[in-house]
Amino acid sequence: MSKELVIELPWPPSVNMLWRAVPRRGMILSRCGRDYREEALAALADQTAGRPPMTGRLEVLLEAFPPDRRRRDLSNIPKAVEDAVTKAGTVWVDDEQIDDLRILRRGVCSPAKVVLHIRELPSGYDPGMGSLNW
Numbered sequence: 001m002s003k004e005l006v007i008e009l010p011w012p013p014s015v016n017m018l019w020r021a022v023p024r025r026g027m028i029l030s031r032c033g034r035d036y037r038e039e040a041l042a043a044l045a046d047q048t049a050g051r052p053p054m055t056g057r058l059e060v061l062l063e064a065f066p067p068d069r070r071r072r073d074l075s076n077i078p079k080a081v082e083d084a085v086t087k088a089g090t091v092w093v094d095d096e097q098i099d100d101l102r103i104l105r106r107g108v109c110s111p112a113k114v115v116l117h118i119r120e121l122p123s124g125y126d127p128g129m130g131s132l133n134w
Contacts, residue, residue: 003056003120004117005048005054005116005118006115006116007044007047009113010113011112012040014076014077017032018079037084040084040088044085048090049090055092055093056123057097060098060100061102062115063116063117064105064106065107065108065109065112066109067110069108075103077114078103081116091116091118
């Protein structure tokens with residue numbers, strides 16, 4: 001049987017807001033990115049304390065509950081979330097483990113949030129078989 005976990009995190013900044021170019025230092029995590037990482041790490045500590053990270057291949061469903069009805073590119077959401085979860089070290093070892101990532105836009109929510117459904121794929125799982133179906 002595969003391992004599964006559901007976690008709720010705050011709404012992330014767009015990938016366009018995560019990094020800043022600084023002369024002679026290169027790209028650094030922006031203030032917005034650092035603030036989000038701090039919030040996400042606190043939420044992860046509350047929800048995943050004491051559990052070892054999943055080490056196998058993963059299937060992830062990300063449900064996005066935006067703060068308002070403005071137009072948003074869903075592909076800008078996962079990076080900050082994945083980086084924060086990787087930094088926490090309590091869900092997975094590295095986001096490289098994700099073989100199947102799906103993003104669903106849900107209704108407006110206050111406070112805005114993302115809900116991650118993470119499933120460790122069975123050993124020997126062939127990605128060509130398709131999803132395990134949520």
